[in-house]
Amino acid sequence: MKAAVFVEPRRMEVREVETPRCGPGEVRIKVMSCAICGTDIRIYNYGHHNVKPPQIIGHEIAGVIDEVGPNVKGLREGDRVIVVTSIPCGRCAFCQKGSPNLCTDFKAIGYHYPGGFAQYMIMPEDGVRAGNIMKIPDNLPFNEASLVEPLSCVINGQSYLNIGLADSVLIIGAGPIGCMHAELARAKGATKVMMSDVSAERLNIARGFGIDRLINPAQESLEQVVAEETDGAGVNVVIVACSSGKAQEDALKVVATQGRISFFGGLPKDNPYINFNSNIIHYKEVSVHGAFASYPSQYKQALSIIAAKRVDASKFITATFPLDRIVEALETAQKAEGLKMVINPWQ
Ligand SMILES: [Zn+2]
Numbered sequence: 454m455k456a457a458v459f460v461e462p463r464r465m466e467v468r469e470v471e472t473p474r475c476g477p478g479e480v481r482i483k484v485m486s487c488a489i490c491g492t493d494i495r496i497y498n499y500g501h502h503n504v505k506p507p508q509i510i511g512h513e514i515a516g517v518i519d520e521v522g523p524n525v526k527g528l529r530e531g532d533r534v535i536v537v538t539s540i541p542c543g544r545c546a547f548c549q550k551g552s553p554n555l556c557t558d559f560k561a562i563g564y565h566y567p568g569g570f571a572q573y574m575i576m577p578e579d580g581v582r583a584g585n586i587m588k589i590p591d592n593l594p595f596n597e598a599s600l601v602e603p604l605s606c607v608i609n610g611q612s613y614l615n616i617g618l619a620d621s622v623l624i625i626g627a628g629p630i631g632c633m634h635a636e637l638a639r640a641k642g643a644t645k646v647m648m649s650d651v652s653a654e655r656l657n658i659a660r661g662f663g664i665d666r667l668i669n670p671a672q673e674s675l676e677q678v679v680a681e682e683t684d685g686a687g688v689n690v691v692i693v694a695c696s697s698g699k700a701q702e703d704a705l706k707v708v709a710t711q712g713r714i715s716f717f718g719g720l721p722k723d724n725p726y727i728n729f730n731s732n733i734i735h736y737k738e739v740s741v742h743g744a745f746a747s748y749p750s751q752y753k754q755a756l757s758i759i760a761a762k763r764v765d766a767s768k769f770i771t772a773t774f775p776l777d778r779i780v781e782a783l784e785t786a787q788k789a790e791g792l793k794m795v796i797n798p799w800q
């Protein structure tokens with residue numbers, strides 16, 4: 454089969470490799486769509502502690518089951534499916550209390566195991582048993598289904614924020630994740646959704662998502678705009694959907710009393726510190742939440758929301774590429790020319 458193999462940072466090779474076969478308990482998926490995630494770009498540039506090259510990466514996967522190993526129940530050849538990335542151990546404290554996204558001993562597709570930038574992939578036995586293959590409706594296109602994974606992470610992030618009717622929400626970072634946050638916040642009843650980004654290009658793309666106020670902090674004061682838009686109260690919810698310490702500091706400056714903040718994006722490892730007035734959190738009763746990955750019930754919710762077009766996944770896909778052009782796709786995603794790039798390995 455054809456696969457894109459991550460060999461070392463900045464080196465991805467499209468090669469002919471042996472087509473994997475199913476062992477007992479395993480399932481083989483013919484990959485139809487695999488979207489490019491911010492993490493894939495990071496792995497391509499710097500490598501990753503959970504990826505031992507040479508490895509096939511890619512984890513936002515939709516496809517068709519085309520081989521089922523012995524002893525697999527409930528899944529059949531021909532099923533249209535998506536893949537849940539992280540295979541939890543099922544035994545650690547976080548698995549047992551229902552937060553498998555924080556499993557201390559997880560293995561992930563596209564990291565520890567070969568992923569979706571290939572024509573086929575195997576779901577290992579542990580993953581099959583843990584429910585890491587999820588069936589999708591017949592009428593949901595594979596490209597759109599591949600966005601269930603990022604939306605599930607957005608759902609996880611917002612699960613802490615209690616966004617409801619008439620809330621005001623500011624999203625810092627106008628990338629695909631930021632735009633998904635905007636769509637979901639509106640679906641939850643937020644009446645004012647604002648978005649800020651220092652890239653005029655990104656803001657331009659975000660225009661298609663019906664954002665109430667786009668802000669470019671390089672051209673106008675974020676604090677001032679938020680004050681104007683909220684009658685001086687500050688914004689109820691701030692979601693930092695980019696990896697910028699400055700953006701995290703800004704979030705604390707514009708949040709309202711009893712506001713909620715999500716640090717959705719991590720910061721660069723070599724500079725993860727920020728500076729802020731901690732009394733803001735104390736006197737205003739502000740909550741600051743983290744968010745990491747997602748778990749199967751959130752995939753189910755994301756799937757249902759995408760299938761019902763409450764979030765229109767097709768609007769996020771700005772380009773598709775065959776496997777041969779994966780480097781070009783990664784570079785395009787990195788330059789933020791558009792939102793989601795999807796690889797179609799059979800094109
Ligand atoms: Zn992802």
Ligand SMILES: [Zn+2]
Binds near residue numbers: 545
């Ligand atoms: Zn665990």
